[in-house]
Amino acid sequence: MIFSIWRQRLTRFDRKLVAALALLVLSSFLLPLQQAAGSRLVVSSGDNILFVAPLNQDQQFELSGPLGSTKLQISNGAVRVLSSPCPQKICIGMGKVSRNGELLACVPNRLVIRIEGKSTDRESGYDLLSR
Amino acid sequence: MFGRPQLVFLLLLLVAGLAWLRLPGDEQRVRTALIMGTLVEIRLAGDPQQFNPAIDAAFAEMSRVEKLFSSQLAESDVSQLSFSTEPFQVTEESAALLQRGRQIARQSDGAFDMSLGALKQLWGVETENPQVPSAEQLQQALAGVGPEALQIEGRTVSKSNPHLQIDLGGIAKGYAVDRALEILRRAGVTSAAVNAGGDIGLLGSREDGKPWRIGIQHPRKQDELLTTLILTDRAVVTSGDYERFFEKDGVRYHHIFDPRSGYPARDCQSVTVVAADVASADALATAAFVLGPQQGLQLLEQLPQVEGLLVAADGTLHRTSGLAALEP
Structure with a gap:
């Protein structure tokens, strides 16, 4: 029935429109896969997101917390705390993180640094890290 | 049956429907808070408006537990x-x-x-x-x-000694996670994970119905996992010598003490325990760490619904007999 409607009721323009829409739908399924390829870094304090950055661009930046400025570095797809005003520097000692769901935190300076990755990581990787 | 405008309209509806389906429906909400000197993360799927109050209540419950059991707060x-x-x-x-x-x-x-x-x-x-x-x-x-x-x-x-100082560091954090899970459960949440600095409690399975996959950190290689555990409705806690420590004269002193010597326990690098509740997993991970790989393994083996993975000081792995069933 659909085929007969296709043949009888639709003009050439309609068919082109249908094809274009179909292409749009298909490409919209492929698009997120490409976007997901790059993981990102999300820095928050409490419920506020302070900063979001892609992991595939090397850079350094500073974030303010109640104790002062914490300096972060993104390098080769991994993030680490370079310097921090907190007394024990546990956040610096946590080293670098790069995997989906991994966290760095500076409790005294109230900063939480999280890696968010592609959802396909969940099939081959893990949801949470016990450490 | 259909005229052209209706057909085009139907097509547009179809496109909109497919686009809606394509939206990340399985995306989880993750919220974090700093409680008990550690980072607490609650993740669950569902309508944020419906579950945000439940997450707020779960965080509030953990803060209440902190006030009850913290040795840093004079009124606890x-x-x-x-x-x-x-x-x-x-x-x-x-x-x-x-x-x-x-x-x-x-x-x-x-x-x-x-x-x-x-x-x-x-x-x-x-x-x-x-x-x-x-x-x-x-x-x-x-x-x-x-x-x-x-x-x-x-x-x-x-x-027994009036000067004894009580410290519930090895069990209170796990208990706080158990309480948070209970609050979420009562609010109608059926799929959630609460992670307080590595003390993980799981409510149900993932929102897609599959079990949670929990990566277990390698104690010496930061970029590697020891294994992945496939779990539903369970608790996982890892105690390691690599998280909180200081160094003096080239020797590393960590925070898990052997009550027999008063020194940091030396026979394990890390111990991961899977149990029915987080408080028990927390305390058992500390206990097995102190006992060392052989005795620690014996302790975990004799307890029902408890599994464990112990990394000895020499790096060898010791698994309880039922752990393999939880690995992929």
Whole structure:
């Protein structure tokens, strides 16, 4: 029935429109896969997101917390705390993180640094890290 | 049957429907808070408007537990018990947790110990000025500790030595996660994970119906996992020597103490315990870490619904007999 409607009721323009829409739908399924390829870094304090950055661009930046400025570095797809005003520097000692769901935190300076990755990581990787 | 405008409209509806389906429906909400000196993360799927109040309530419950059991807060039950030189009445909740802790202390032959407050203060591993105490200081700090250090009659707790300092660091965080999960459960949440600095409690399975996949950190290689555990409705806790420590004269001193020597336990690099509740997993991970790979494994093997993975000081892996069933 659909085929007969296709043949009888639709003009050439309609068919082109249908094809274009179909292409749009298909490409919209492929698009997120490409976007997901790059993981990102999300820095928050409490419920506020302070900063979001892609992991595939090397850079350094500073974030303010109640104790002062914490300096972060993104390098080769991994993030680490370079310097921090907190007394024990546990956040610096946590080293670098790069995997989906991994966290760095500076409790005294109230900063939480999280890696968010592609959802396909969940099939081959893990949801949470016990450490 | 359909005219052109209707067909085009239907097509547009189809496109909109497919685009809606394509939106990340399985995306989880993750919220974090800093409670008990650690980062707490709650993740769950569902309508944010519906579940945000539940997450708020879960965080509030963990803060309440912190106020009850923190040895840093002078008004907490634990601090008041530590300062008290006479039998002291704690809340029913505190008495129940102390009972559970004492049970694990007995099961582990004293490897898990809630009376090491003075010892932990002496070392100061988690402070700005950690130190390696003298033998005499250690002897003093260990006076009267052990699984029978606390007598609990109803809500009344007596200490064998009036100067004993109580520290629930090895069980309170896990208990707080259990409480948070209970609050979420009561709010109608069926799929959630609460992670307090590595103490993980799982409610149900993932929102897609599959079990949760929990990566277990390799204790010496930061970029590697020891294994992945496939779990539903379980608790996982890892205790390691690599998280909180200080170094002096080339020696690393970490925060998990052996009550027999007063020094950091040396026989394991890390211990991961899977149990039905997070408080038990928390205490058992500390106990097995202190006991070392052989005795620690024996302890975990004899307990129902408990599995474990122990990494010995030489890096060898020791698994309980049922752990393989949880690995992919």
